[in-house]
Amino acid sequence: NAGVTQTPKFRVLKTGQSMTLLCAQDMNHEYMYWYRQDPGMGLRLIHYSVGEGTTAKGEVPDGYNVSRLKKQNFLLGLESAAPSQTSVYFCASRRLAGGETQYFGPGTRLLVL
Amino acid sequence: AQKVTQAQTEISVVEKEDVTLDCVYETRDTTYYLFWYKQPPSGELVFLIRRNSFDEQNEISGRYSWNFQKSTSSFNFTITASQVVDSAVYFCALSSREYGNKLVFGAGTILRVKS
Numbered sequence: 335n336a337g338v339t340q341t342p343k344f345r346v347l348k349t350g351q352s353m354t355l356l357c358a359q360d361m362n363h364e365y366m367y368w369y370r371q372d373p374g375m376g377l378r379l380i381h382y383s384v385g386e387g388t389t390a391k392g393e394v395p396d397g398y399n400v401s402r403l404k405k406q407n408f409l410l411g412l413e414s415a416a417p418s419q420t421s422v423y424f425c426a427s428r429r430l431a432g433g434e435t436q437y438f439g440p441g442t443r444l445l446v447l
Numbered sequence: 448a449q450k451v452t453q454a455q456t457e458i459s460v461v462e463k464e465d466v467t468l469d470c471v472y473e474t475r476d477t478t479y480y481l482f483w484y485k486q487p488p489s490g491e492l493v494f495l496i497r498r499n500s501f502d503e504q505n506e507i508s509g510r511y512s513w514n515f516q517k518s519t520s521s522f523n524f525t526i527t528a529s530q531v532v533d534s535a536v537y538f539c540a541l542s543s544r545e546y547g548n549k550l551v552f553g554a555g556t557i558l559r560v561k562s
Binding site: 367374375376377378379382392422424426433435436437438440441 | 451456478479480482484490491492494497499538542548549550552553554555
């Protein structure tokens, strides 16, 4: 099993450009998450999904949109990238039961110039 | 409120030394889960351990051990006889029903093990 995969691994954008980050998991997990990691701040939750067709805001949702059209995929979109969105983005997934472990993808490095 | 504090920003040790990484958490919930993740220089996040609030037994896995104390709201992580490969950023995290079972991370502790 591949676990959680993320595409692309690295991307450079210019301010105002848009892009979509793709997360895929093959573990049949119900929950999926998008985090950003910035130096000295740990990981902060952007958006999450408790199942196909549902999404919810996390701690830092502004400037991002998400979609979960298929259970195995969770897309993170930046409509108009800003330098403040330069970060490393991690996707994670877990099973339904409370307290279950989240498993993370390898991350996507995004640089917005 | 749900919060995780890792007061040690960075720790440097010499190989074979023991090192303890501190984690203090806050939650009003009585049912919660604590986690440790490792982030090596390659960047991925590796799950190390999960502990629920009803199980205060300490755990040992090889050179790793975890000390969970509800009385002090701490979940500390000790590496015995550290090795260079232990160099990484270590994150402590908390989830509880109070916060919708979402993970809240500490800021992380950078561990540097020198040979």
